[in-house]
Amino acid sequence: MNNRRFLTLGIVAVVLLALALWVAQPDYNQHTTSRLFLPKLSGQLSEIDHLSVFGGSETARAELKKVDNKWTLQQRSGYPADSKKVGGLLIAVAEANIAETKTAKAENHAKLELEDPLKADAKSQLVKFGGGGKDFAVVIGKQERGGSYVRRDGQDQTYLLDRVLTVPNEATDWLETNIVDLSSADVSAVDETAKNTPPVHLARGENDLWQLSEIPKGRKAKAASMLGAAAGSLSGLYFSDVRPASELKGDPVKHAEFHAKGGLHVEASGYEADGDTWVVFSARVDPLADASYQAAETEPVSVPPAVAKAASTADAAKPEADQSASDKAKQAAEKAASDKAAAAKKAHDEALDKARDITARVDGWAYKLPGYKLTELFKSMDDLLEPLEDEKKSESKSDKK
Numbered sequence: 001m002n003n004r005r006f007l008t009l010g011i012v013a014v015v016l017l018a019l020a021l022w023v024a025q026p027d028y029n030q031h032t033t034s035r036l037f038l039p040k041l042s043g044q045l046s047e048i049d050h051l052s053v054f055g056g057s058e059t060a061r062a063e064l065k066k067v068d069n070k071w072t073l074q075q076r077s078g079y080p081a082d083s084k085k086v087g088g089l090l091i092a093v094a095e096a097n098i099a100e101t102k103t104a105k106a107e108n109h110a111k112l113e114l115e116d117p118l119k120a121d122a123k124s125q126l127v128k129f130g131g132g133g134k135d136f137a138v139v140i141g142k143q144e145r146g147g148s149y150v151r152r153d154g155q156d157q158t159y160l161l162d163r164v165l166t167v168p169n170e171a172t173d174w175l176e177t178n179i180v181d182l183s184s185a186d187v188s189a190v191d192e193t194a195k196n197t198p199p200v201h202l203a204r205g206e207n208d209l210w211q212l213s214e215i216p217k218g219r220k221a222k223a224a225s226m227l228g229a230a231a232g233s234l235s236g237l238y239f240s241d242v243r244p245a246s247e248l249k250g251d252p253v254k255h256a257e258f259h260a261k262g263g264l265h266v267e268a269s270g271y272e273a274d275g276d277t278w279v280v281f282s283a284r285v286d287p288l289a290d291a292s293y294q295a296a297e298t299e300p301v302s303v304p305p306a307v308a309k310a311a312s313t314a315d316a317a318k319p320e321a322d323q324s325a326s327d328k329a330k331q332a333a334e335k336a337a338s339d340k341a342a343a344a345k346k347a348h349d350e351a352l353d354k355a356r357d358i359t360a361r362v363d364g365w366a367y368k369l370p371g372y373k374l375t376e377l378f379k380s381m382d383d384l385l386e387p388l389e390d391e392k393k394s395e396s397k398s399d400k401k
Contacts (some may be wrong), residue, residue, distance in 0.1 A: 037150065037161055038136060041094040045205065047132030049091055053167060054126040058118050062171040066131075075171040079242050079365065082176045085168060090129065092165055093138060099147055100160040112149040113141035114158055125167050126153060140165050177238040179367060180281060180358055182260060184232035189259040192230075198381045202227055212384050220386045227384055233259060233376035234266060239367035245280050248273055248366055252280070254378045264350025266358065268377055277374055278366040283358035285351045 036042070063074040064081050069175045071081040102112065109115045109124075117126035117139055128137045137153035148165040151158045168174050192200035198214065205211040212229035221227060233256075254270035254277070261287040275321040369377065 035097045037096045037159060037176075038093060038138070038345060040134070041090075041136060044132060044134055045090055045094055047134075048129055049131035051086060051090075051127065051129040053169075054117050054128070055124065055169065056117070056120055056122045062174050063167065064174060073171060073174050076175065076242050077244050080176050081174045085174055089127075089165065089167060092163060093127075093136075096150075096161040096163055096165070098159045099162040102149065102158040102160055104157045106156045109141075109151070109156070109158065112158055114139050114151050115150055125169075128153075138165075140167060156158075156337070172241055175242065176237055177240075178236075179239055179362060180234045180266060180283075182234040182258065182264075182266060182354075184228065184235055186264075187231040187234075187258050188261070189390045190230050191257045191259075192255070192379050193256045194378065194380060198380060200381055200384065202230060202384075212379075215385070216381070219388075222384055222386055229376065230379045230384075231258070233373070234285060237369070237377075240370050241368040243278065243366050243368075245364055245366040248278060248280070253277075256378055260351070260354075262347035262349075264351035264354055270374075270378060275300055278368055279374075280366050281358065281362040283355040283362075285348070285355050287300040 026245045051064045054060055064071050071083050071086045072078040113123040115122055115124055118125040125140045130136055139148035139151050139153050143164050147161045149160055172273055189203040201213040209224040212221040212227055215221055248271045252271050256268045258266045265284050265286055266284045267282045269280045293343035365392040
């Protein structure tokens with residue numbers, strides 16, 4: 001009887017142990033889904049069409065809206081935002097997993113920089129976004145151990161995510177700040193004008209060295225490399241702020257025109273407003289470049305007289321069966337003309353594409369440039385001349401001090 005009882009108890013114990021192990025076995029699929037911070041977001045990403053960022057105030061620091069499938073910043077009159085920054089943040093939030101569950105006590109939120117983001121001096125950021133009838137709101141705190149502390153807005157429970165969520169703090173940090181990218185190698189001349197100063201004309205000269213025209217008597221131009229620096233001022237040009245060009249009043253006080261390959265012309269006009277210089281850009285292809293390109297295509301082929309004479313002499317000394325030297329010279333000339341026309345067409349087409357691209361980006365906008373970029377862009381005659389002897393002595397004394 002005792003043996004049977006022990007056997008029964010043993011069987012029961014084994015069954016209970018097996019049941020306990022089965023219950024304890026993790027369901028990995030469920031675990032993965034449940035550990036996403038915002039599990040409902042991944043299927044909603046394509047419909048997100050608005051995003052706002054708050055921090056230290058009830059007024060949004062940045063408000064972004066998707067218009068015609070492009071993100072725009074409302075604080076800058078709908079100027080295009082950097083889609084990589086917006087998309088990168090949304091994808092990061094959608095894919096973020098909960099690494100650790102942290103405190104649910106509101107009094108401890110400040111330690112994780114997850115305090116009320118609308119209060120003054122708050123270190124936390126509130127990001128609201130949504131679309132397609134669904135909205136999300138996330139409070140983002142400090143970073144630690146390769147992740148960000150977060151909580152859902154309106155909830156006290158906090159978490160440490162498995163990744164860092166980077167949120168640009170200022171409105172202008174969301175913008176696509178590139179304006180123009182014109183290599184100095186493609187620029188052949190620069191013209192500069194400003195009020196109450198002599199005009200400036202820079203052009204490539206012998207050996208491709210930059211030269212300054214109309215140098216005042218008794219003055220000397222700076223080194224060619226320094227003159228050419230102005231030609232590179234449109235290379236990788238970006239802005240620090242932007243506003244509608246319609247807000248500017250009066251006439252420009254500075255103007256620069258860049259003559260580039262293929263007949264491309266890029267112009268920059270500087271306006272004074274609110275104590276700053278704002279620059280309006282435009283781009284076009286010179287009609288004369290169109291005529292030059294077409295002429296290169298239709299220009300009749302001609303063999304230089306010296307080559308023709310040499311070929312004629314060689315023909316007289318060769319059998320008639322051989323191809324004449326004059327035919328070879330003509331073929332070479334035809335190939336040279338064809339190559340010239342092809343190069344002209346390529347340069348012309350690239351100039352047209354560049355002009356369209358620049359116009360699509362800058363039309364209707366005025367830009368505030370970083371100080372050093374503004375200095376590079378607008379050059380006066382004095383900027384391009386060697387200092388006078390008195391100025392050199394003054395600079396030398398200043399250096400010694």
